[in-house]
Amino acid sequence: MFRLGARQVARSTGARNYATLREIEMRLKSIKNIEKITNTMKVVASTRLNKAQRAMTASRVFHKSEAEFLENTEPEKNAEEKTLLVVVSSDKGLCGSIHSQISKYARKRIAELNGNADVVAIGDKVRQQLTRTHADSVKLAFNGIGKEAPNFYEVALMVDEIxxxxEYANIEVLYNKFTSGVSFEPSTFNAYTAAAIEAAQGLSKYDLESEDISSTASEFGLANSLLSAMAEGYASEISARRNAMDNASKNAGDMINKYTILYNRSRQAVITNELVDIITGASSLD
Structure with missing residues (x-):
């Protein structure tokens, strides 16, 4: 009777081990699938990064001329007037802390301005984060951003809507500046209104034929700054996504090793319980 009870205990223990073994096997399979997905996303991001860096390099050339123009003319900001903050992000996730960093940077800038600022959010991610804390400040938002490298045509359409x-006395473009393949830094481009450019002392250095040059320079300067900011942010996002997927793949690999060892040990325990069950049953027949 005692031997029969021991056999029943062994069988119930084996059933529990089988259930646990099945769960481990399913978990191991799901982690392997995740590893395949993250590896694929890493390869895609690595391929797109070269294109993004080329677009960023081209935008820097155009913005360099804009920076030289502002350096020569020296327009001034009006600290007492309201500032328009154009915060550049995208619609896509799975790229680390890149969206939260620029949102945090924007909230800090709004606090520095004592709330005397309106916000234009470029990208759903930054719009969602800023709406939680500064819903009244978000006056305009754009989505469908970050699928491809930015171009001047779409930037010009966005400037028309902005x-x-x-009219705002001060305009700042907040973006993620690409510093290296593993890091980025929230930064700012300053754009100026037509009135600020027209009042700039250094504007006399240029021989201007058109009387409306200040308005044209203001719109082109904002578009140029926005294009550079979006190109920098796009390269930063692709790089961050590649690094995030690389880390996710490594973590998945570590978990696969861990669960493989656990699976083998559990399987060995099941086999041991079955052997005990067989031996106990054979002994009960003696």
């Missing part, structure tokens, strides 16, 4: 908000 201009419909009215």
């Amino acid at each position: 201009k419909k908000l009215g």
Whole structure:
């Protein structure tokens, strides 16, 4: 009777081990699938990074001329007037802390301005984060951003919509600056209104034929700064996604090793319980 009870205990223990073994096997399979996905996303990001860096390099050339123009003309900001913050992000996730960093940087800048700022959010990610804390400040938002490298045509359309908000004495473009393949830094481009450019003392250095040059320079400067900011942010995002997927693949590999060892040990325990069950049953027949 005692031997029969021991056999029943062994069988119930074996059943529990089988259930656990099945769960481990399913978990191991799901982690392997995740590893395949993250590896694929890493390869895709690595391929797109070269294109993003080329677009970023080209935008830097154009923005360099804009920076030289502002350096020569020396327009001034009006600290007492309202500032328009154009915060550049994208719609896509799975790229580390890149969206939260620029959102944090924007909130800090709004606090420095004592709330005397309106916000234009470029990308759903930054719009969602800023809406939670500064919903009243977000006046305009764009989505469908970050699928491809930015171009001047879409930037010009965005500038046309931004201009419909009215005239702002100060305009700042907040973006993630690409510093290396593993890091980025929230930074700012300053854009100036037509009135600020027209009042700039250094504007006399240029021989200007058109009387409306200040308005044209203001719109082109904002578009140029926005294009550079979006190109920098795009390269930073692709690089961050590649690094995030690389880390995710490594973590998945570590978990696969861990669960493989656990699976083998559990399987060995099941086999041992079955052997005990067989031996106990054979002994009960003696």
